[in-house]
Amino acid sequence: MPVRMPRKQASVVLVGIQKDLSRSMVDLFSEGARQYGASLSDGKTFSKRFLLFSKNGLIVFKEFLLQPVWVPGRKSVKQYSRGTLFMLDIVRFGTTFTCIFLLLFVTLNYQSFWQILQSNMEPLKFASIGGEDDVSAALREKLKHAPGLSVAGAERGDLLSYLPDVGPPVDRIIIPKLNLNIPLVAPSYTALLKEDWPQVEHDIQEALQDGVVHYPGTAKPGQAGNFFVTGHSSYYPWAPGAYKTVFARLHQLAVGDEYWVYYGGDKHRYVVAEKKEVSPSDISVLDQPTDLRLATLMTCTPVGTTLRRLIIVSEEVDPTTGERMAVGEKGGRTKTATVPLEALPI
Incomplete structure (x- = not known):
């Protein structure tokens, strides 16, 4: 049987x-x-020694830079300090590096820069042939004699109204201000449904070889949401594809400019409402509103870099009246010519 310790003895043990x-x-x-104090004392000693060493080092370095150096010139010997020669070497190296960088940059992106240069020279071109109005009039007169295009244009008389209501079998985007008529490519939705994002990016890059890309998962023209389109402003000259610089002049679009989209055989008209730049990580540009019919054009900016993204936001308007279209509203079609039944050669 265990022996119990007396209470007094237990209290003594606990105390x-x-x-x-x-x-x-x-x-x-x-x-x-004690250890903290010793460490603090050692730290103070080290700090004092380091400051003293730095001060002495700066003095020695200053004396070294101020040492005179005689450089033989063409006519006479010139005297410089080592510091002056050091700064001259920095300037010389920086200038050489900058020139090489600019040369490579322009060489790799010459196609985009040439497009921009040509567009800036266009006003002189128009002035030499009688002005832009004369060019539009000549094109309008030519379109009047084109079967299938003259009916709509004759009714209103403006150049864009000659675009047919029923589009080509291949979806396209037409931007008159930039003189662009581009295929609109839709990548496969398979990777998107599997949430395989690297494959989605790969599919988009492949599709960009054939035109501009309708971003997977965004609204279609005529639907509520954001019809999102992206294209190259510049790319490697040796890369495959004929549309590497298709959006090089996208920055020239301004609020109020319009463009046209043929999608699934239907014609859609958009007017630019906003122009901005965002960071590459800003995915809010892909948002899909439920009460608006928007379209967004996106490309990299400045040309030849991927530093920012140029965003052109547009609203869908009626192809005929130009009024903003509400969700679910159908645009009016241009009237086509009708012929009395008795006039048909039967």
Whole structure:
């Protein structure tokens, strides 16, 4: 049978344990404070030595830079300090590096820059042939004699109204201000449904070889949401595809400019409402509103870089009246010519 310890003896043992614990804690904190003080003292000593070494090093370096150096010239010997020669070397190296970089940059992106240069020279071209109005009039007169295009244009008389209501079998985007008529390509939705994002990016890059890309998962023309289109402003000259610089002049679009989209055989008209730049990580540009019919054109900017994204936001308007279209509203079609039944050669 276990022997019980008397209560008085147990209390004495507990008091002894308490004293030992207190003494251990005091010793522990004392040792910690002592080590902290020693470390602080060593740190102060090191800081003083480091500051002294730095000061002496700066003095030696300054004296070294101020040492005279004689450089033989064409006519006489010139005297420079080492510091002056050092700065001249920096300027010389920086200038050489900048020139090489600019040369490579322009060489890799010459197609895009040439397009921009040509567009800036166009006003001179129009002035030499009688003005832009004369060019539009000549084109309008030519379109009047084109079967299938003259009916709509004859009714209103403006150049864009000659675009047919029923589009070509291949979806396209027509931007008159930039003189662009581009295929609109839709990549496969398989990777998107599997949420395989690297494959989605790969599919988009492949599709960009054939035109501009309707971003997978965004609204279609005529639907509520954001019809999102992206294209290259510049790309490697050796890369495959004929549309590597198709959006090089996209920055020339301004609020109020319009473009046309043929999608699924239907004609859609858009007017630019907003122009901005965002960071590449800003995915809010892909948002899909449920109460608006928007379209977004996106490309990299500045040309030849991927630093920012140029965003052109547009609203869908009626192809005939130009009024903003509400969700679910159908645009009016241009009237086609009708012939009395008795006039048909039957």
